[in-house]
Amino acid sequence: MEKLTEKGSSAVVSRPHDHQDMGVEGYLRGNSSVRTTETLVRIVPMGFCVTAMVMMLKNSQTNDFGSVSYSDLGGFKYLVYANGICAGYSFLSAFFTAVNRPSTIFQTWTFFFFDQAMTYMILAAGALSAEVLYLAENGDAAITWSEACSVFDLFCRKAKMSTVITFATMVCYAVLSLLSSYRLFSNYDAPISFPCNNKGTEMPVFAA
């Protein structure tokens, strides 16, 4: 991430694996603005997660035909749990980004791992809920499952909104995964020993 801020410009910076030695003013200033941006990017999916979770948690309907609640359907329960975990992680990761700690390689790997895991978890939650909604909308004649959304229309509408928001969270996390992949793997070019000649681009490389 640090190197993204230097895109297209020339600046005196430390190598990525020398984060502890970050003593250059320009680098720190750039680093600070990137941290602010990343903190905001991590807060957005937290908002989505909390909205989707609360919307589903409060989702129940009772009428002459009976009553239904989100907790009656496994897919919707998973959506609530997944959004809860994701909101918690989003808050923690935004906090760690905001307090401006030195980026160690361990921290970079941790962010990368959890960003990927959240993307997969929240995508699965969206897919499960979408399948339940599809069956509730259309039923299935072959195995005698009747459609339910004509009876519990308000319930279905709220569940649909919660599912759409969950997919929006998934898009945010796909972007965050991309950023944390960039930050992690762009560290893996060094240490490099550079012979001081001007004959070309070949050089001994010790891959990290």
Add this chain to the structure above:
Amino acid sequence: MEKLTEKGSSAVVSRPHDHQDMGVEGYLRGNSSVRTTETLVRIVPMGFCVTAMVMMLKNSQTNDFGSVSYSDLGGFKYLVYANGICAGYSFLSAFFTAVNRPSTIFQTWTFFFFDQAMTYMILAAGALSAEVLYLAENGDAAITWSEACSVFDLFCRKAKMSTVITFATMVCYAVLSLLSSYRLFSNYDAPISFPCNNKGTEMPVFAA
């Protein structure tokens, strides 16, 4: 990927953005073995995809209570399509890897994009099928969906196997995504201007 083969060792290699200039014998030999490994790693999920797809395509059961086929359930149909697309992509990507073309930045981005897309698509397919199976196993009293697996046990068993194989494909693609992320983003360290002094690690960086 090229740099992974040099891990922990010293070898004369070109910078990643100079793939067209790969003239060093040792580098090409290492590159060739990496290509063979990657081709094999890309063929494994192809086998999984074809197995899961064929297993689901042939999945139908008829008994005294009626008949059911994979095509009666949207989630299972999506699983067939997703595995078909994934098998096709796995074959094409294994072929492109095997023919030993130069790795351009466009090709690296293409592999990265499609590896990610396949991971998400195949995870969604597994999740949809798992939800259908969960409902078929347990039913749902609140919206009067009866359980179906006691009546169509053979159908459910085959669908379960196909779903498990789909999740195995997803794991393969998560690993391939990791590799293609590494290959892509480890290219984004340069061009770097290295001052020829021995005073420390600080140096001007022009991020790619």
